[in-house]
Amino acid sequence: MSTSTNDGWSPSPLQQQRDAYRLGRARRSTLIAAVSSVVVVGVIAVLVVNSSGWDRFRETFFDVGYVFERQRDGTVIALEVLKGLWLNVRIAVIAEIAILIVALAAALARSLRGPVWFPLRALAIGYTDLFRGLPQILVLLMFGFGMPALQISWLPNSALFWGAVGLVLSYGAYVSEVLRAGIESIHPSQRAASRSLGLTHGQTMRYVVVPQGVRRVLPALLNDFVSLLKDTGLISVLGVVYDAVLNAQIATSQSYNYTPYVYAGLLFVILTIPLTRVTDWIARRQGFHGVGGTV
Amino acid sequence: MSTSTNDGWSPSPLQQQRDAYRLGRARRSTLIAAVSSVVVVGVIAVLVVNSSGWDRFRETFFDVGYVFERQRDGTVIALEVLKGLWLNVRIAVIAEIAILIVALAAALARSLRGPVWFPLRALAIGYTDLFRGLPQILVLLMFGFGMPALQISWLPNSALFWGAVGLVLSYGAYVSEVLRAGIESIHPSQRAASRSLGLTHGQTMRYVVVPQGVRRVLPALLNDFVSLLKDTGLISVLGVVYDAVLNAQIATSQSYNYTPYVYAGLLFVILTIPLTRVTDWIARRQGFHGVGGTV
Amino acid sequence: GSSDSAGSGGGSDTSAATGQTTGAPAGSDAGSSSGAAGSGAAGSGAAGSGGAALGGDCTPDKLQTTTPGTLTIATSEPVYEPWMVDNDPTNGKGYESAVAYAVAEQLGYPKDKVAWKRVGFDEAVARQQGWDFDINQFSISQDRLKRVDMSSGYYDVTQTVITTKGSPIDGATSVGQLKDAKLGAMIGTTSLTALNDVIAPNSKPSVFKDNAAAAQALKNKQIDGLVVDLPTAFYMTSAQLDNGAIVGQLPGTTSEKEQFGLLLAKNSPITACATKAVDALRANGSLEKFNAEWLSGKDTAPVLTK
Amino acid sequence: MSAAGQPTDPTDLTKPLAGQQPSSSGPDGTAGAHGAGSDHTAAGAHGAGSTKGGGGGTGPLLTVSNLRKSYGDHVPLRDISLTAAEHECIVLIGASGSGKSTLLRCINLLEVVDDGVITLDGTDITDPRVNADRVRSDVGMVFQSYNLFPHMSVLDNIMLAPRKVRGVGKATARADAMAMLERVGLANKAKARPDQLSGGQQQRVAIARALVNKPRLMLFDEVTSALDPELVGEVLALLTELKTEGMTMLVATHEMSFARDVADRVLFLADGQVAESGPPEQVLAAPQDPRTQRFLRRMLG
Amino acid sequence: MSAAGQPTDPTDLTKPLAGQQPSSSGPDGTAGAHGAGSDHTAAGAHGAGSTKGGGGGTGPLLTVSNLRKSYGDHVPLRDISLTAAEHECIVLIGASGSGKSTLLRCINLLEVVDDGVITLDGTDITDPRVNADRVRSDVGMVFQSYNLFPHMSVLDNIMLAPRKVRGVGKATARADAMAMLERVGLANKAKARPDQLSGGQQQRVAIARALVNKPRLMLFDEVTSALDPELVGEVLALLTELKTEGMTMLVATHEMSFARDVADRVLFLADGQVAESGPPEQVLAAPQDPRTQRFLRRMLG
């Protein structure tokens, strides 16, 4: 297509006419689509900007100066929120590692077959059902305040620690279901092939099934990581985590100005868009190339 | 297996010996698994119950009487939380309908191929990227406070409405990605078959691709619905929506007793477990039956 | 954490602005000092709240309330003792409930013309619609006055450190002894600002979203102390913590006098009348009476030395 | 018959098929300019048609002239020309990757061609102004992998196109579909889901689904390749029957015995061109082209 | 030779194979009690073996006695008995669903049998005390769908079992694997991913992967069914070569020409039993059982 050189072909006049016709049509369609998109977006924008509340709205939500000015206490909100985001990222990365371990264990336990493994399976099922069903915030409260309340001396007392445990257990339940889906999507014939080579059940899982299963659900895992990143801020209900959203909230509570929230949102989007792009790219590389083709 | 009747076969003595041997081994393994599970759970329980804080912990988190007693204002916390849950359910159901519509539109737009559709596709991509990347709470704040702040006269003003819109747009972005995955997982040959029968692109989507795609991602859609159900409580940042979690919080605020939260969590779990069971059942019916087999 | 140094300058700004915007600098300042000083005279029964309507422009037929003829008062959900009792603003119990009804009376609204509306904190400050004023321990500050209106102060806030008996800071007498403690405060309150400005602790304070969570953290010994306003300090240490203890009041920075005011929508037509009403209540001793009745009048915790 | 194309008298069996020039081959008539392959287009068609009792049309129902189709740098169809007279059964053979499927997909407008002209009944269907959906409903296609719609019953699979494309009423569509199922011997499976059928049964349903549209032309793409060896027979028998009833067919297959027994003409595709074409007895038994010889040696060997 | 089993002198070609009684058929010796199928177990093996230059072992390397395997109510294997002498190539034929795959899976211990005894080299491998993983590493199996591990390179596919099961060092494993790839003519594809290979190449890699374990016995389950017709040849050629080199093989296939040319013995499975067995010239050309006759008629068409 790109070249007409390789085999010396060049379009016949008829084909050139067709190509020209198609190009014209395509241009017209694109133009219509573009114009209508622009019109829709434009109408919304005009409506918003000309609304009677626009000025106050802008001051409340888009007061750029406020976010970048040095505050009376010497801080700059933009910087504080950015620092908070860095904390979100660190918590998310550390939690993700623990999540993957917990989730893999639960997924493998649930994938065991046969009555022998009933107790283990039951444990894993109970765990995933419970933690998928509980609102995240309740899990955080239960762990963040409940475990320290027991005052078991050798257990840590830190709300951050227990908040992270709560997140790990919540997400672990979700991610274990994702991993299980991945593991179970690997055709049994792969297992048969591995076992027939003499690999044990464990080796088969380790070298054949899990690597393929994980690969297959990588997009879902990445999506969950994005969610986790956004949810790390929830730990702040326990009082300790100066994440991006809390820093924005503190700034807002000083001034009743919501721009710090908008700014925090922007930072999150900037951070997550590349992640979702990677996710999409992986998903595309694995699956069909869309419903595509030329029809 | 079950019967030895159908074809008159009964196990040979050798086989009976083997079966007995296997049964013995299986029993032993099950026993080991059961005992070790019980031991682990038991040790944790003993540790917790004998901890110095156990009594206070129990009073704070498992004060059953408090939840079921009639309070001074004549209400019963258990009932209030239950009523709140019913609100969560209603919001979730209504929002889910809107979510599916928004998500399907975005998914179909993103599934369009060819440069002609670039503007539409760009709109859909922009929408999903933005709303997947933003923390839910920020979306709610922006819509719940931002839109009414504009004071556009013909737009509704209610926090519940805008909160629902925020949820719908957030979840719509996620669900559109799920639907897109479903749609794109349908093998292009299905599309070719439909087009070769003379169905238009739209008809092919409507009758062939979307129904199959939705079916394929039904478990994921149900999972997202469970999340939505749990997240409907977030709307109360916008205005007072007496959902299960807020009602629990109100009760806790009077007594600093966390049992209402635990109770609310329990209700959520009771509600979501059947949903996750249905999800699993659908997933199992569609996919392989696990990595199963006898090896 | 790096935010402590510029604190004192900020403090003076705040109080100056408060005076200007309420339009009653003298009354406000005088009121607050008299309120603090005259606590011993609480309950002298100077006014009662009854009957003393402001009149003038501040009557139900002149006031442009959200629902004509009715005064719609907002507060959050849930509300905490001792500011309101049983999470029920309509029962007139608790300091803020009493103040709200007294203000309504000053404006000419009898009890049955007062409607309550429960709104969240964010909802109140971001939407500013659907009610006439919001009473929910909003501290007056210059920054906030850019976005909202506030009446003059109806309560003079003293930030107080509480703890549990036997904690490292139990019995501390100076601010310096608190520097190494793990402290907490509620978000959205000026307690957090005061904590950072006055104590400037070595570890960043914990920030809680509601009283119950803060109390729980204190009980769990996850924090050593909590900075709250004085009435809350009394309520928590007496009613909610098994062995709570008040450490002491934070010393104010020079002219910094923090007050709670009624929150009104920016440019609300009612702001001036609300301020007049609050000032009248202060003048006629009602605020003191309420203080004595609902806050025990005991704003007498020891002041920590600097 | 040369400038045929418009529907002409179907009883006219006398006109020779060779040397066609598609009437609507394009505004400037240049479609035939890249003639490398055009010598294959109709060789032997007439004779084969009469001996096998099929192909007695008036002019070519289908003409393909100098067709080119590439995917990026890869050009599976370089210069393909062929004609199919009405009632003719043409079998396409060729190595894997030689472009048989691509050719059938082009004829069914499932691919946009790079160059060349395809006419159906005299109409240039490669013209971008043509309503491709209409053309496709006149051409039936059956795929190697059946491609039944798994979420519909067998009956609904067959009724879908009549109902949605041709707007037939529900009762009529159902009656037509049942008649067609009867025809392929599966009336008792009307309510079944595709995955409850054997491969052979599924393929017969797929054929019924295509036939119910009353297509002018049927395209079969290795319809037996995915079947268990024992089930191949039932599907080939159905194809043979269709041929006997006069359906115009293009069949890509690896079943040499089918080609030998049923084809009017066999076309061997290689290097993006029709490398050899003629009646089966000639192409299969006495191939001229060395590529055909090599291919047949491998297949029959 | 009857009670053979222990590795005995491989040069001893004289002993007849008939009438074996597996030495370790079970503690109580009842394994042979359900004798319906036992008359097929070794018929004609010796003769075939000697004419084709293979199967001259000392005793049966593999015996299957009265094997039963059911799935719920469905009993694909009712009562199967057979033996394979060393170097023998046995071809399993039978309709789809007759249990060929199930039988091979049972022999490879991928299924737990319901009853009956399988011995390998005299050891009862159906004994639950046997280490199934060890047995499997002595028996190579190749599947219709190749089942290469798609996330590993060709070389890693082949090296996996030697490294992890037999604990061979990396360098040795690599050398062995390369030698084996050389052997199947794919040394230049060592670094490729399976999906970059043609079906025939993938299947040759799968065979190499099984062979690198130096199995005593190879099981082939329709290894050419998924291949394009042109690629079938290269895989069958490899099988033929293996046979020539003396590998003991059980081959389930629909390729009658392979059965005819290479098998020492052909077993026809029907109704869960070995319905007919003997040298190919007998079973394929002059079948006795009406079921075999019907099957062959359908297959050879």
Ligand SMILES: Nc1ncnc2c1ncn2[C@@H]1O[C@H](COP(=O)(O)OP(=O)(O)OP(=O)(O)O)[C@@H](O)[C@H]1O
């Ligand atoms: N959508 C596509 N994109 C890129 N290349 C394609 C596409 N479809 C087919 N091809 C390539 O075009 C060539 C011809 O493929 P085609 O399927 O037409 O061959 P075929 O003769 O039908 O082969 P087979 O006998 O295996 O079905 C092949 O090399 C194939 O890889």
Ligand SMILES: Nc1ncnc2c1ncn2[C@@H]1O[C@H](COP(=O)(O)OP(=O)(O)OP(=O)(O)O)[C@@H](O)[C@H]1O
């Ligand atoms: N895991 C299983 N569960 C239930 N039934 C099974 C299972 N595996 C095989 N079967 C059934 O057992 C029967 C024998 O299957 P098997 O695959 O052994 O036949 P086959 O001779 O290999 O057929 P083919 O030629 O199609 O490969 C079939 O009816 C099949 O449906």
Ligand SMILES: [Mg+2]
């Ligand atoms: Mg093809």
Ligand SMILES: [Mg+2]
């Ligand atoms: Mg099989």
